[in-house]
Amino acid sequence: MNDDYLWDKSGEPDPQIQQLEEILGTLRYQPKPLELPEELSPARRNYVPWLAIAATLVIALLTGGLWLKIQTQDASIPSVAIAQPEAPVIGPALSVSSVSSVSDNSSKRVRPRLTKLDRQEAIAAKQQLMFALRLASEKLNAAHRRTQDKRSSYENTLPN
Numbered sequence: 001m002n003d004d005y006l007w008d009k010s011g012e013p014d015p016q017i018q019q020l021e022e023i024l025g026t027l028r029y030q031p032k033p034l035e036l037p038e039e040l041s042p043a044r045r046n047y048v049p050w051l052a053i054a055a056t057l058v059i060a061l062l063t064g065g066l067w068l069k070i071q072t073q074d075a076s077i078p079s080v081a082i083a084q085p086e087a088p089v090i091g092p093a094l095s096v097s098s099v100s101s102v103s104d105n106s107s108k109r110v111r112p113r114l115t116k117l118d119r120q121e122a123i124a125a126k127q128q129l130m131f132a133l134r135l136a137s138e139k140l141n142a143a144h145r146r147t148q149d150k151r152s153s154y155e156n157t158l159p160n
Helices: 003-008 015-027 048-076 116-157
Strands: none
16 A cells, blocks of 8 residues: 555555545535525625614713713702701711802802701711711721731741
8 A cells, every 4th residue: 555645646546545435435525605595695784783883872872961961950959058057966076167158149040948957967967977987997997907917927927
């Protein structure tokens, strides 16, 4: 048997190899042109990508318009004066350093005023929130210091 025939069909073929080639020849690859089904033919256009782009643009425009509307409404919301509460509040006392003015000469609208009870509740809620934030901050700082101390003592015990 000639090995060159197996690799590049040069040389003299072996009769058994020729017989195998004839038997398996019917199973050999036969190229044929690509046939697309009717629903995938290029004659029918696919509009899905264009619809997706259009939907994205519509959503972006609606979102932008809504954002602009909210921004203009936020600018027109009147500021309300907050006064110090007369009743004692639980927790650390905080002072309001400045009281914003209720009257605005450029605006002709009458701005709603908070009742005394609403103002006191708002300030009490603010003080409680500030107290909770301060307490949480102290707890986090203490935990951070403890972890740093443990880490530094652990690093000192490692051999060099």
